[in-house]
Amino acid sequence: MASFDLKTIVKDKRFWAASFLIAWAAGLQGHMMWLQRQDSFKQKFGTIDEENQK
Template identity: 70%
Template structure:
């Protein structure tokens, strides 16, 4: 009975959305950081292609 009332509560859905959004944003930022770390360690293939085309 009490669970049914919580599920119908608008505050519950707003809080759930905010928590989900924050977790997704954190995951996305971690993914971007990993991509930048990889580019820093191994170089950006697009950047080297631009440099090679400028040499022609």
């Protein structure tokens, strides 16, 4: 098993780019799940605008 030096990993730009990409993708996935939950709530209960038009 190859030993690794933590200081070189922290200084590596590829490590930070990959970390940023993973965090961005996780945030995007969470946001999309939140939007889907909002849409299903609107389908189930409707919106205030729809109730005013009835």
